[in-house]
Amino acid sequence: MRRIVKRMIRIEGRDAMPKVTEAYREARRTEIADAALRCFAEKGFRGTSMADIIAASGLSAGAIYGHYASKEELFVAAAQHVLSARTVELEELRAEHGPLAPGEIMAALIDGMRQEVITPNLFLQVWAEAAIDPSLREMVHRFLAPARQMLRGLVAEWAAAHPDIAGAEPEAYARRVVPVLMGLAPGFMVQRAILADFDEEAYLATVSALIPR
Structure with a gap:
């Protein structure tokens, strides 16, 4: 009987499948998204299979x-990774300096994006194609929705602290200002991509000073 019990234990131990933790799954998803980023940066979105x-x-x-059904899903995941990194950077700046002025927010956001492997040229390509491709348009909307929400929250916080500039309705101010702020990023990326004499640092400094503290 004792030998039978030992044999059963050995069989159960051999057949038991290791549990896959959420941390492991997330690490694997990040690994795949990083590989996709490298491909997108090298071949562009359309050129990558x-x-x-x-x-x-x-x-x-x-x-x-098992993690991603398509390269569109992978692009959204990679873009969300980029946005998460920018969110952390902005929160660190906010913790150090208090509510950030709209110009400071956008300058920090653009500066962080230009450091990423997922190049500004790639974002330009996807945005341009989204204008004529409904599936890509939906993909871009999925990426931009949390970015817009984050920016509205940060701008509304600053507006509430500066009613002399923003007026008495910070949420309304944020709704007006955020679309303008978001237009500054494509402007940076277009000029960086096609103008040899484009001064990136001057652009960012000017954006930061547009709406001062």
Whole structure:
């Protein structure tokens, strides 16, 4: 009987599947998204296939599709990763300096984005194609929605602290100002991509000073 019990224990131990933790799944998703970013940066969004991403990741097709159904999903995940990093940076600035002026918010956001592997040229490509491709338009909306929400919150906070500039309705002020602020990022990216003499630092300094403290 004792031998039978030991044999059962050995069989159960051998057959038991290791539990996959959420941290492991998130790390794997990040690994796949990073591989996709490298491909997008090298070949552009349209020029990148899922086969390219699979090869760059070193993982199996099953491992990739177990997390992402398409390169569109991967782009959204990568873009959200970029946005998360910018959110952390803005929160650190806010903790150090208090409510950030709208110009400061956008200058910090653009500065962080230009450091990323996912290049401004890639964002320009996707935005341009989104104008004529409904599926890409939906993808861009999914990325921009949390970005707009974050910016509205930060601008409304600053507006509430500066009624002399923003008026008595900070939420209304934020709704008016955020679309203008968001237009500054594509302006930066377009000029950076096509103008050899574009002064990035002067652009960011001017954006920061547009609505001073």
